[in-house]
Amino acid sequence: MAATAPRPHDIPDAAGIGLREPHREAFVAAGLPAPWVEVHSENYLVPGGPRLAGIERVRRDRPLSCHGVGLSLGSAGGLDPDHLLRLRALYDRLQPGLVSEHLAWSVADGVYFNDLLPLPYTEESLDLVCRNIDHAQDALGRRILVENPSAYIAFADSAISEGEFLAALVARTGCGLLLDVNNLHVSATNLGFDPRPWLDAIPAAAVGEIHLAGHARLRIGEEDLLIDDHGSAVGEPVMTLFATVMRRIGPRPVLIEWDNDLPELDVLLADAQRAQRVMDTAATVPELCHAR
Amino acid sequence: MLADTQRGFAAHLLCGEAGIEESLRPGLPAARLGVYRNTVMGSLAAVLGQAYPTVRRALGEDRFTSLACRFAAENPPRRPMLWSYGGDLPGWLEAAGDALPPWAPDLARLDRAMHEALFAADADPLDPARLASVPPDRVDTLRLVLHPSVRLILAGWSVHALWKDLDAVPRAEPEAVLVGRTDGEVRCARLDPPDGALAAALITGRTLSDAAAEGGPEGGGDLQAMLLRLLHNRLVVGYALDAGPMEG
Numbered sequence: 109m110a111a112t113a114p115r116p117h118d119i120p121d122a123a124g125i126g127l128r129e130p131h132r133e134a135f136v137a138a139g140l141p142a143p144w145v146e147v148h149s150e151n152y153l154v155p156g157g158p159r160l161a162g163i164e165r166v167r168r169d170r171p172l173s174c175h176g177v178g179l180s181l182g183s184a185g186g187l188d189p190d191h192l193l194r195l196r197a198l199y200d201r202l203q204p205g206l207v208s209e210h211l212a213w214s215v216a217d218g219v220y221f222n223d224l225l226p227l228p229y230t231e232e233s234l235d236l237v238c239r240n241i242d243h244a245q246d247a248l249g250r251r252i253l254v255e256n257p258s259a260y261i262a263f264a265d266s267a268i269s270e271g272e273f274l275a276a277l278v279a280r281t282g283c284g285l286l287l288d289v290n291n292l293h294v295s296a297t298n299l300g301f302d303p304r305p306w307l308d309a310i311p312a313a314a315v316g317e318i319h320l321a322g323h324a325r326l327r328i329g330e331e332d333l334l335i336d337d338h339g340s341a342v343g344e345p346v347m348t349l350f351a352t353v354m355r356r357i358g359p360r361p362v363l364i365e366w367d368n369d370l371p372e373l374d375v376l377l378a379d380a381q382r383a384q385r386v387m388d389t390a391a392t393v394p395e396l397c398h399a400r
Numbered sequence: 401m402l403a404d405t406q407r408g409f410a411a412h413l414l415c416g417e418a419g420i421e422e423s424l425r426p427g428l429p430a431a432r433l434g435v436y437r438n439t440v441m442g443s444l445a446a447v448l449g450q451a452y453p454t455v456r457r458a459l460g461e462d463r464f465t466s467l468a469c470r471f472a473a474e475n476p477p478r479r480p481m482l483w484s485y486g487g488d489l490p491g492w493l494e495a496a497g498d499a500l501p502p503w504a505p506d507l508a509r510l511d512r513a514m515h516e517a518l519f520a521a522d523a524d525p526l527d528p529a530r531l532a533s534v535p536p537d538r539v540d541t542l543r544l545v546l547h548p549s550v551r552l553i554l555a556g557w558s559v560h561a562l563w564k565d566l567d568a569v570p571r572a573e574p575e576a577v578l579v580g581r582t583d584g585e586v587r588c589a590r591l592d593p594p595d596g597a598l599a600a601a602l603i604t605g606r607t608l609s610d611a612a613a614e615g616g617p618e619g620g621g622d623l624q625a626m627l628l629r630l631l632h633n634r635l636v637v638g639y640a641l642d643a644g645p646m647e648g
Contacts, residue, residue, distance in 0.1 A: 153481045155548070156522035158584035178480020184403035191480065216410040220477040222443045223436055225409060228423070232402055260432045262425040263405070298432075329431030 117171040119144050119205040119317070121359035123384040124173075125376050126366060132162050134373045140166065141377055144205070146173040146363050152202075153194050163202070173206040173317065173361070174199060178220060181240045181254065182213030182227045192247035199248060206317055206361065208253035208286045209244065211237065211274065228263035229273045241281040253316045255286035258294040258323075258336035270295070271309025278314040285310060288319035289350045290342065290365075294334040303349060312357040320350055320383055321365040339368035341379050347386055354390030362387060413440045414473050444472040447482045452489060452511040454563050455504060467496070483519055487512060503557035503570040510559050510588065513551035513579040517586045520549035525634035538641050540609035544602050545638035546630065549581035552599050560590035576600070580635040587633065594621035602626065607642065 124144035127135060129151065135141070147163060154160055166172065176195060179187060199207060212224035227233045245252055254277055256270060268276070277283055287310070296303045322340030325332050342350075342364065350362075364380045411417035412433055421430035445468035449456045456464040471492050477485045490508035493500060525547070534542055553559070553576060560577050561568040576596025579588045591599060598615030606614070608623065615621030630636050 150480050150482065154483060154519040157519045157549075157581065159519065161522075161584070180480075184401075184406050194481075213406060214480070216406040218478055219410060219414075220480045221410065221413055221440050222447070222477065222480075222482060223413075223439045225406075225413075225436060228402070228405060230402075236402060260435045261428055263423050264425050265423070266425070328435060329429050331429065333432065333435065335435060 117203070117205050119171045119173055119361040121361055121387075123362045123364065123380040123387065124171075125364050125380050126175075127163075127166065128367065128370060129159060130370055131373045131376070132166065136162070136165060138373065140170050142170070142380060144171040144173065144361065146175050146206075146365075149174045149176040149195055149198060149207075150178045152198055167202050171205045172202055173208070173363070174202065174204040176207070176209045177224070178214060179209050179244060180213050180215040180220075181209050181211065181237055181244065182225075182233065183215045183240070184213075184236060185215070185217070187240050187243050187247075188215065189247070192244065196248050199250065206253060207248065207250050208255055208317065210255045210257060211270075211277070212257045224257050226257060226259050226261055226263070229266040229268040229270060231267070234268065234273060234276055237277060238280045241277060241283050245281065245283065251282065251284060253284040253286040255288050255319065256291050256295070258288070258291035260298050260333060260335075262299050269301075269306070269309060271306040274310050278311050283314075284316035285314045286317045286319060287315045287353065287360075288321070289353055290319065290321040290323055290346045291336060293343075293346045293349050294323050294336045297334050304352075307353065307356060315357055315360060318350070318353065318360050318362045319365055320346060320362060320379075321367075322346075337368055338365050340366075341375070342383065347382070350383065351386050351390050354387050355393050359387055359391055409436075413437050414476060441469045441472060444477070444482075444485070445469050448472070448486045448489060451483075451486050451515045452508055454511050454566070455493075455508045458501070458507060458562070458566050459504065467493070467498070470496075483515075487516075501570070502572075503555075503559060503562065506553070506555035506557045506559045507562055509553045509555065510563055510577055510579070513553050513577070514586050514588060517549035517551055517579050517581045520547075520581065523547050523637040526631075526636045526638055528631050528636075531631075531636075531639065534639075534641065540607060541642035542608050543605050543640045543642070544608075544630070544636050545605075545640065546603055547580055547635045547637050549579070549586070550603060550635050551579040552596065552603055553577040553579070554596060554600070560588065563588070578629075580633055582633045582635065589629070592620065594619040595626060597621060598623060598626050602630070 120143050122143040125142045127145040127147055152160055152163055210224045214221050292303050320342045321338045322342055324335045324337045326335050362383050366376050408420040412420045445465045448468040471489055475488055490505045493508055494505040556574055558571040558573050562570050574593050576591040577588050578591055578599055594615040598611055598621035601611035601614040612623045
């Protein structure tokens, strides 16, 4: 495949979309109306067929980011070497401009849970996740971005704040960060913390990508929780927090994720344009601590 | 230990087992754990629903989801590529009984074959002219190599008609369904049992003469029509000839 693989293409500091299979054909037919797209890596770990051919078609003309949802950087049992090989082959084929994973676990004793599950933020977890990131970056031959999770619970033995935990991952492994502003808002609301010191704690220069998405408010037991369902337009509080992030760290590749109750492609593109305007406006406001 | 925490969390996700709530920060309602359990089970049921769309419609959303959640708790995924998850569902439905319609496992096999065919490896079709160049005295020893997407379902019920129209009345009549992907599109065709036996022999790499013996003229199968069908649908990707007789 090396002879036909596209050259790596940097992801621009602009608002792209998470491209989902039901939108792929419409996206191509409309002339690829987004500056870049991101896909979930595991959806393209297929032997062949129209799905793989379709994303190669998109990749020919647009920068592509690959977002892994199954590597499980937080697994106590370490990473699956077969899965790393599969991902490596896909990334060598698609040459994504960015590759990302999550600060979470989804595999225990060989069972894959289709969710991004929370870790206790302890020294034991920090050592383990650093080892797993080193392993992943080595095996993939690339720097990866690590995304902050959305959380509904926290563990009693968590002794490190999430922001400090992410900063330590960057310092010890050289990984970058994928700042999911919706996840930050969801976690901060559900767990009752202030996102500002969280933002102070992470190294701005390490943020290589931003995610935005919609969330839902649901009654769970005796309380309302924010659920990270990626099933609606980006909420106003998240856009406001995104504007704050932009004023602090400057423009970045920004992505709209929408996974459930998919709307027409135009609706998704309109949300990306909304994010682009927020980013453009923030660029005209004096930056407090622009570091990159 | 982190490994113990994850094991406890996993037991909660799959079986609702208690215990993990003791690790939570004091003051956080244990009901919050239910968000994770709902996400995991709900998303696996949705994945199975995408892989078995006709069964889902035939059984109805609620009944399918409840079966899918039970299946997922007993057979959780072992690989993160969820398009490949759930291949054991037809057999599980057969064993589950559950007063399910007797045709449900066969319909599930057809859904599964079509789902797998969509993701099977690519291969270029054989130019039929190359088959024409096989010497006539060697044709009997020819074995076809079929496209990686080709699947054959041997069913005890008329699931092809049901797949086309869920309002069709299922009949307890054996049939075969041939599935394959042509130019990126998965198609299926109903075969009578003799043609099904013929197709099964060709798929498993038997020679044309052996295949003809399995389902051929006495059994009612039509080898020539089957070859034309496979070639027309661009499902033949190669062939092999057995070594010819030694010539002195």
